[in-house]
Amino acid sequence: MANNLYIYAVTRAHVRELSMLTSTTLEQMLAAPDYDAALAILAEKGWETELHEPGAILMAEENKTWDFISEMVEDMSPFNVFLVANDYHNLKAAIKKTITGSEVEPVYLPRGTVPLAQLRHAAETADFSDLPPEMRVAGEAAFDALRTSGDGQLCDIRLDVAALAATYQAGKASGSDILARYGELTVAVADIKTAARCAKLGKPRSFVREALVECETLSADRLALAAGEGPEALYTYLANTDYAEAVPALRKSAAAFECWCDNLMMDSIRSQKTVNSGIGPLAAYLLARECEIKSVRMILSGQLNRLPAAAVRERLREMYV
Structure with a gap:
């Protein structure tokens, strides 16, 4: 795509970012008295809540996002x-x-x-x-x-x-640096999840290594070795990597680690909000929408199952806007 078309696409994406859900909106949904009231808040933001069923609503938003990008970008291969x-x-x-x-x-x-x-x-x-x-x-x-x-x-x-x-x-x-970073973080996070699970289950090093993928920011061999020795050895290894801040989250719970991972990804793309050309801001918009939809899924599920707002809130991710 010619650079001027990327500029047009990025401008449109930045405009759409202005209507994305904020942390304040999510708090309003958490405080809503019931599921229908939470849907009403989404309806005000342009979500297709007439579908009513959470899965259908979220799928409609995913489709809307991909349709928006594909109508502006000729080559979707990146x-x-x-x-x-x-x-x-x-x-x-x-x-x-x-x-x-x-x-x-x-x-x-x-x-x-x-x-x-x-x-x-x-x-x-x-x-x-x-x-x-x-x-x-x-x-x-x-x-x-x-x-x-x-x-x-x-x-x-x-x-x-x-x-x-x-x-x-x-x-x-x-x-794209942003897309390469996404690939790197996706592999690193998956490796850490696998290693942590295997360490708690007492899986041998050979089993762990077979389930890991090499990436630049982690050594699969050293990660497997540490996991084979148990959780504490794993935490010690991670404390000397780019993912040292993941250790407290891992110690707390798998859900806390999932939240930490998503927030790390969000931090890595925020710089794209001020970039006016290239594919990076479009990739950031896709990731931001994915995070937004994930948060809405948690809240709607919480409303349907009458979960305490505090229990849902601790699982929510940081918003892009």
């Missing part, structure tokens, strides 16, 4: 960093359905980079040759693991690791 994980999720679902013979249709995610029909055909025929090279290798390995041993966990690991590696490479290939 945004594959956000989408390739959906391909691997869908391939995993198709493989499991094929091998288990379940009559229940799995949940497939929209907006991948490979047509869903192509992924399903590969799984149903056990022929992955038409898929991208890295996906073909991972698909064959996952299929064989599940078919020969029935090991669903190994199937998951092989595809999840491949999805992270693909996300990382897509970020590098995007030509």
Whole structure:
């Protein structure tokens, strides 16, 4: 896309940022007496609340965001960093359905980079040759693991690791510092989550290492070694990395760590609010909307389940605006 078109697209994105939800709006939704009252606040902000069901409302907002970007950007390939994980999720679902013979249709995610029909055909025929090279290798390995041993966990690991590696490479290939940073953080955060879970379960180093993906800001080998020695060894290693501030959150709870990770990502994109050209501000807008939708999901779920506002509030992320 010519730079002048990026300027136009970025200007439009910055205008839309002005109507995004603020922390004040989220507090109003938390204080609303019931679910319908929370929806009324969203309706005032232009959300399609007539759909009423949370899943439908949130999906409509996701679609609206992607439609907005795609109508302005001719080449959407730089945004594959956000989408390739959906391909691997869908391939995993198709493989499991094929091998288990379940009559229940799995949940497939929209907006991948490979047509869903192509992924399903590969799984149903056990022929992955038409898929991208890295996906073909991972698909064959996952299929064989599940078919020969029935090991669903190994199937998951092989595809999840491949999805992270693909996300990382897509970020590098995007030509955008922001998208490359997204790929880096996505892998690092996933590695830390996996290592922390394995450390608490007492998994051996070899198991942990197989589930990790190398990135610039963490050593997968050292992370696996630390996790194999237990949570405290893991925290000690992390304390000497770029993710030292994650340790208190990890000690508190998995939910606290998830929140810390999302806030870290938000901090990394805020500089794009004052940038007037390039793909970075558009990527930041997509990520900001994703965070906004995630926060709304938590609040609506809390309202439906009558959870205390304080319990929901501690899980909310920092807003972009």
